[in-house]
Amino acid sequence: MVFLISCAASLALQDGEALILFLTYQYDRSYYKNMPKVTKKELKRETLLNQGVAMLMEQGYHGTGLQEILDAANIPKGSFYNYFGSKENFGAEVIQHYVDPFIAQLAVHLQQSETDALAAIRHYFDELIMELEKNEFKGGCLLGNLMGEIGDTSEICRKSLQSAVGRYRDLLRSGLTKAQQQGTVRSDKSAEEMADLLINAWQGALLRMKIEKSSAPVKQCCKDLLEDFFKP
Amino acid sequence: MVFLISCAASLALQDGEALILFLTYQYDRSYYKNMPKVTKKELKRETLLNQGVAMLMEQGYHGTGLQEILDAANIPKGSFYNYFGSKENFGAEVIQHYVDPFIAQLAVHLQQSETDALAAIRHYFDELIMELEKNEFKGGCLLGNLMGEIGDTSEICRKSLQSAVGRYRDLLRSGLTKAQQQGTVRSDKSAEEMADLLINAWQGALLRMKIEKSSAPVKQCCKDLLEDFFKP
DNA sequence: CAAAAAAAAACGACCGGTCATATTATTTAA
């Protein structure tokens, strides 16, 4: 250890950045060192997935290189294929990794308020809007962005997108069904139909939000549907 | 000329494709030869824009290389920057070139039926759906795809998208206003609000269409809004 | 020590963009 530090110090004399990179590397190594092998690997996998979500959201699939993701995660390029079979497979996993928290968040809202499912849905989307404003309308929804970009060209990712959107839609439908039973949402239209419309209009509104740099489209979308069209 | 043809023939003995490419090249040269300079240049520009629309639709912005577009248009790589300042500027022009026919088509429908603007809008979207089915749900809408892919990263294209969507929205709004005056669309909601909702839901439905490989989402979208929500 | 995992180095292909040169068009001079 003493040898390593002195080595790093001598490097620093030649290159200011070398020291930082070196010490970071040492830190990461010790951070992972005492963990079980499988946990360590799972942790790095998840780090890559998290970085993948963040970068694919803002820069798209083809606009983001593996190098970029790996650098941000401090994982060597050569290691990528220890964790994922290919960029395409990685993309498919990123899609699922992205949607999981949204489904969990919506599920929490739906479980909490047993008396007014429509209000729960409304509160959920209000939370999303706050998050979007916090991010200054960058990114939008990874699902929507990737459906447009690679929905035609990557069969693997298309399937993953189909599954992710399907899972999300099913949960939203169950919430709307509950709201129908509670009498706060019209029952002459199926919950599935309304869930699809809400998701689709929301996706389009997110695209508009991106180019207008304003939350007005998404706010209007929720108002139009949840406070008007879906009402009994 | 005799020399050139015999040269092509000798090439063909070694490589089957060479002959075709060579003769095509000769044809193009003679095709453009007697034209005024400006017309010739405009024609090539438009060829590139048309190819750009087609390829960016299916493969996205970063998924399509300039070389690919130029090859498809039979225009040399070095010539690209005689027509466009950069790939980014090209993209911004492709966006406008893409939306023009849609605006023209919608305008025709709105002008033709003075008595029922809502029916005109409905017929316009029915035409779009037929076109999408003909293309087997590939591509979708270039505006939606690029809003998602580069809406965050290219300011030039963002502005172009903003303008293109704005032009489209304004025309749709004028149609809905007319329908309001004709009494076929509710008047307690502004035409602008409904135009935005229709565009956004349509965009989202197109994304769903891509990954489901079905026209059901776009059909449902039109039905929900034009035959239900927008009714007085 | 052998086997497995991780990381470094290298791979060919392609990216957007530039450049000197070749071709064509226009102007000037005779």
Add this chain to the structure above:
DNA sequence: TTAAATAATATGACCGGTCGTTTTTTTTTG
């Protein structure tokens, strides 16, 4: 109306860099 000079345009080879992936080497582990 030519011929020569000049300007404008078109072009393909080429730039440094990055792409996703593979191979080789190093390190870790049992």
